[in-house]
Amino acid sequence: MSKTNMRHAYLIIAHNEFEVLQHLLNALDDKRNDVFIHIDKKVKTHPNLHMREGRLSILKNTLEVYWGHISQIEAEYLLFETAHKNGSYAYYHLISGVHLPLYNQSYLHAFFDRLKGKDLLMKMDIPVEEVTIKVRKYNFFIKSYFSSQGSTRKISQFLWRASIRFQKIFDIIANKKETFYKASNWLSLSQKSMDYVLKEKSKVLKKYRYSFCGDEFFVPSILENMSLKSNVVYYDKLLKCDFEGGNTKTYSLANYDDIINSGCLFARKFSVQNINVVEKILTNLNSRTE
Template sequence: MKHAYLILAHNQFEILEILIAALDDKRNDIYIHIDKKVDTIPLLQTEHAELHVLKERIAISWGDVSIVEAELLLFQKAKDTGIYSHYHLLSGVDLPLQSQDNIHAFCAGHPAKQFIGYSQGDQRGHISRKVQRYHIFPKHFRSIGSVADKTRQALRFLFLRVQFIFGILRNTDIELKKGTQWLSLTGEFVVYLLQQKQEILKRYRYTFCADEIFVQTACWNSPFREQIYDLTDEGRGSQRLIQWRDNQLYDWEDKDVEKLNTKAFLFARKFNDRNMEVVTKILEKIKR
């Protein structure tokens, strides 16, 4: 059965074109959401896979529920268009670490597994701060510099402080979990997830970084929990190799090729057009 690749992109379009070429297989359909703030959409094309560049676009703001809306839009578009065994959510600066033959064989060998990464350790503090408090001005989390920005930040801090003082909590009716937003899901779970779309958008409005929480939480509180591939390792669970150091995300560079080659995950993020040597070597590997 076919796979659906769902891609969120907003820049680094040279990497996006390389990603599309790596996924260009008759067994795949590719769906791309390009941030509405992008004025000029690049010309993208495939030879074998069906390519769908979404006409409906959302202006995504970091940390805001708008990224959840864009993800759900991709899932909905793909679900309404075709029938897929697996849906892979990627960013536009990701690359596969395996050939399409290997990816399809791996998923066929685990047909009912949800490849969702779950953060390890006690995450209750992070989760409470992000989605159990109300965050005002959510589209301006990263806006700094102007007087208006400083005013919004001060008001946001004050409003959060008041909630802490008076013990105001929301989303206490469900067990919340977090992890990487990049994941691969079965068609059955995507149908289940989309049935909750309106509830999800209501629950996570005025929260912070809910994209790291909403799928993990939905799966954990569902009959699909027993299908989670690996609960003990976030990378292995999601099948994503992501380079986090000191709570910061780093690009892959040429010096990282050995690590990228030795890890048997399906995908890696994130790449940068300033380090094309590593991109070339990854492409050589998956084409063997």
């Protein structure tokens, strides 16, 4: 394997918590890594981010990203394409700006070397009703579904529910012939699989245009439905991520032992309000070997 192909690309989607993001960059700062960051276009003042050893690229032409909306997939493709044009990589890691690695870069590179080009995804449960609604119905009004404006949010959610009911009554089905698979959108892909995911871009954007959280479906569905199925490894230790009341839990120092003892490669999510747990994790990275 050439030196170029031993490099890893970290693709980061960020919209806030930029102090945490800088700590993340410090943890990824390694001459074997190239880092690409998409900062939501809605952010008016960009942070001053830096790395010393790794190569850092902050995308200039970015998108306004809305949770559950096709814009999430479009932003991911922007990162995929930007990194892919930059060169060939052993792995492309898609993470958020509030991720942290739980091991140092020497450990992570050795771990992925042992995978020998296998893709690492984290499988998620996929109830039939969820597939029916999220990818077999036309989901309108998603862009403002979680609007910070209360009245806009309520109207959008009411119209979305009415639209779904209408489609159920009249048996309107999208993507009838497709088989869908679901995994976390945070993943690690080989060069071969990234090549294929990029080739499928136009089909993906058409198929998932009116999906709800389609970013959790499109990559695993591409890989599982094609000859690359044997290349996929589902690994529940890829990411330590917990939920509280339906929302992603923000970790604090009280969660430190649970995080470190999880055996996961990465953890999410962290906040400047609990920066002490971030600092403690990163301080101890180099002492972790297993």
